[in-house]
Amino acid sequence: MATIIPLEQPRKHRPNAALEVLTSLVAEDVFAVNQLIVQRMESRVDVIPRLAGHIIASGGKRLRPLLTLACAALCGYRGQRHRKLAASVEFIHTATLLHDDVVDDSALRRGNPSANALFGNEASVLVGDFLFSRAFELMVEDGSIDVLRVLSHASAVISEGEVLQLMTTGDSATSEQAYLEVVRAKTAELFAAACRIGAIVTSRPASEEEALRTFGLNLGIAFQIIDDVLDYSAEQERLGKTVGDDFREGKVTLPVILAIHRGTEAERAFWKRALNEGDRRDNDFAHAQDLVNRHHALRDATLRARHYGAIARDALGMFPDSPIKQALLDIVDFTIEREF
């Protein structure tokens, strides 16, 4: 994916510079959260920390807890409550990853063997449950019913989103609207919750909490669209990253939806065979990549992501300028321009 950047912003030529800047602004908190995560996945049942550690260490960006920390900082928070809550957000995310991999029967995650491939589906289901419960224990220790409300609701919506996705998998007639509803539920709600917590712990007015919800929700939608774009990206492939997972799992993502809508009858027959009938052959993924490129589906899906990114950026308008605000704005661009 080409990175389109105005010349006056040369720093963005290295898009994950934004991630490093944001991390460095809340470095002490990030360090403490990482410690909490390791501490709180402990159990007398030793396979639990081994399995949980495998997925938590497997190179995720830990973007969601970072958003909790950064949004609290944006609201001027000075305490430590947000650390437990950030760990809680990461545990919920990790639990859903573990269950996702079982549901998708994935052998790999980010190019490494998935937890279910190494430890079995059974243990992945149960350790997911454990992390989920731990997340609630952490919230209970914090003691805020408002946070509990936001995260228990987000969790219910996430699982609804995952079920919805399961129902649309292999259905090449999935509409862009249905896709968006899945993305919102399975990804964006947790981003929104992670950001809102920043305002809740600081007891900021409802308008700021709502602004951070808008920021997180739209950032999350943009994030997921780009994830789905990267899975078809030739550039990713050239960089040695895994591509084609969604295609192999029959997932109907935005690049595919656009290619189908813009395709010929013969092309639609191809998608139907590969996705609905699950009849995927050698070179089918290369053909799929060719089709999404021919119809500018990656470019236009990225444009759609920019739309949500713009909403996210504007949502921060009510906060006074500060290095943390600038870093959060840059994170929006990073989310869209990232190559991983």
Added chain:
Amino acid sequence: MATIIPLEQPRKHRPNAALEVLTSLVAEDVFAVNQLIVQRMESRVDVIPRLAGHIIASGGKRLRPLLTLACAALCGYRGQRHRKLAASVEFIHTATLLHDDVVDDSALRRGNPSANALFGNEASVLVGDFLFSRAFELMVEDGSIDVLRVLSHASAVISEGEVLQLMTTGDSATSEQAYLEVVRAKTAELFAAACRIGAIVTSRPASEEEALRTFGLNLGIAFQIIDDVLDYSAEQERLGKTVGDDFREGKVTLPVILAIHRGTEAERAFWKRALNEGDRRDNDFAHAQDLVNRHHALRDATLRARHYGAIARDALGMFPDSPIKQALLDIVDFTIEREF
């Protein structure tokens, strides 16, 4: 399993009379909880209520929510908060059942097709997550951090227990102590939590909450031991109930542990082949039943259950006599003497 009852207690000749009496004493609450359960498993994703409804309607005794209602009544509770919390307890239980069936790859539950057999493992994992989140949403609506603490901790312990069970499955060297630790974690903690909630909503002194915890924990241990006994019972088989599930899944339960400890070398070799090596042949289950009977393992496992039942009964000593107290005492006997 023969029911051994002193002649002066003729009502217990029909052991589930106790269940009916307890239910009738809190009938209005039971009705309201059943309505709440149906209401709160609703989702715009229609497979969620269909799948959840399948398992919830599949003939469980709903003993756990009944315990919450009854223990609240025992504490003199007069409000309605316990209804939501009882529904929450049942949702947590249902979520673990759904995940258990996936982990065990069960095709049947109580003789009917399991949810995972009908709807797939994927949907069962995700709907379990949904019900689990819904449980927390219900607790948040109630707003008691104490209840949230008790149930989030119980949930974490349950999943630890399930992982522990997974690790001991197929290990014929499992000790009685290891078995007890699994039973306590995977079953008894939720019974204990269900009962404690009765004292929490009524703001009763810590000693009463602790008494109800003791009652629930030991009742739960007795309940699980009897469940494991029934799975080898010839009487169950005669009544047309499913038996042999644990054996087929390689689970090392108390009847098996006693039979192994008391068995000959040749018998231990049989258990090792069937459980450790997973090499189970036609008539192996009949042979297993023969061995547990020969060593009086069902009788003695039932005696072990009576021990926990006695602790549970004594825990209620501090509560004044009342019809609800008598019904709870009778539920202990029902748990041990039941034939289903």
